[in-house]
Amino acid sequence: MAEIKYYYLTATIKQMNTDFNIVLATTDPTEAVQQVFDEAKHHIEIDLHEIDDDFSIEKKDSLVSRFQKGDQDPLINSEPFQLVYDKTIIAEQMTQHYYSAYFNGKYDPTGIIKGWAMERLFNNYLKPLLSTTAIEGVSFKSGEDIKLATRRDSDYRWSININKPNTDDNLSSYYLQNGAIATVNNLNFERVPRSRDSQMEQVTILSDDLTDSVVWANAGISAGTELFPEMIVRSDLTGMFIDKKLGIVNFRDGSVSTNKKIFLK
16 A cells, blocks of 8 residues: 655744644645635634734733723623633632632733633634545644644544653654643743642643643642642543653553553544
8 A cells, every 4th residue: 555645734823922833734735725724824813813812911901901900891791701711710620729820819811821722723723624625634833732633534643742841852752643732841831839849840731622731731830749640640631741850750541651652542
């Protein structure tokens, strides 16, 4: 059987003070495939701009800024704000507040917004492209946050490398068809309570939802090596963490594994 050759369409969107990278894998890069890809990118760009307007704490008229000043209207009349607010409350509860949406006493969902936006836009504009002939997979990445999917019955897998903190040295590889992955280390973890005795350097979480991956990765850094393993077991988490004393620890569905290569559907 001849080896399948894949072609990749790529695009970068600069929004929310970061880069968003879209990749489409196809076996036949026709004009029709390019067109649906360009249309999806256009819609994502527009929606990211609107989300930034609504949730940026740097904009005085954003929904978050108004809410911080005591205006309850966003919570009552804005569906996106309601969805994000509910998501942050649930995230705090399920992580025992090792993830928190409050900073200096003010509601600040900055740490969850990018993941929430990527999950929402991926499902709205990228995942539907898999019904188009010859499109094998789509991925959406920003920093260390990645959402991806593969066409049903396709053998294509996305290769995701997890590097040692602040280096290009590969620690582990995931070969995924569908899912979401987030990696948080000491330099990019969000503003949350943190265990003083923690030797945790980096946490990677795989799940079905990018927002959940981001939340748990931040919670892992915050909770530290003594508490996070209990969360892994209780919540059936999958991923890996790096501890200064223990080194690399892999876990899948709440159980520890020593295999550095993990294949997931």
